[in-house]
């Protein structure tokens with residue numbers, strides 16, 4: 001086994017153990033939390049090592065990089081997650097790769113996705129990104145717009161909304177992160193009370209390397225972890 005693979009296996013085991021512990025603390029099953037390994041910092045070799053180590057769900061934040069790694073790892077059964085902003089002119093080329101689009105952040109984008117997915121005969125699984133921390137640099141819908149957004153996406157035949165995605169404030173500490181995640185969960189609970197049957201809000205994509213254990217305690221079903229998986233690795 002290469003040193004790279006050994007290191008990634010060790011880091012992955014460490015992250016999975018922390019996921020299991022956070023799940024146990026909050027009375028949840030670790031099986032209900034999916035780890036999306038964010039491969040954006042590393043090349044093809046390290047991404048392939050993640051697959052070898054048994055992690056099939058990979059996340060990228062830039063569409064071009066997802067296409068590149070997707071092509072290089074074609075046939076390896078990767079479940080690709082796009083976790084960053086998707087420009088409308090890249091929708092057509094990106095959709096065929098995706099297992100899930102975490103960053104549905106505007107209605108014009110969702111309309112374009114629906115149009116192209118309908119034309120291509122596919123259904124796209126997506127999460128509505130909410131700007132919970134209020135950081136001006138972040139994408140996402142403002143929380144008070146969400147009831148209207150949910151109503152609008154309910155009529156899109158080729159977009160299947162499965163939940164919400166959010167990020168904690170860049171500035172804050174872990175307590176602030178917990179408040180941000182709690183806010184997203186409460187917003188989800190509120191929206192779910194009135195959501196139409198075609199929209200499901202069961203998934204919560206929240207938590208990164210620095211705060212994924214807190215996110216799990218607050219109900220995350222998908223955690224997006226990058227740097228913690230690549231500690232000690234220089235490519």
Ligand SMILES: *Cc1c(COP(=O)(O)O)cnc(C)c1O
Nearest residue numbers: 038061083208209224225226227
């Ligand atoms: C980069 C990125 C992550 C992973 O960040 P780490 O802190 O390295 O775990 C998660 N989510 C999004 C949206 C990202 O852009």
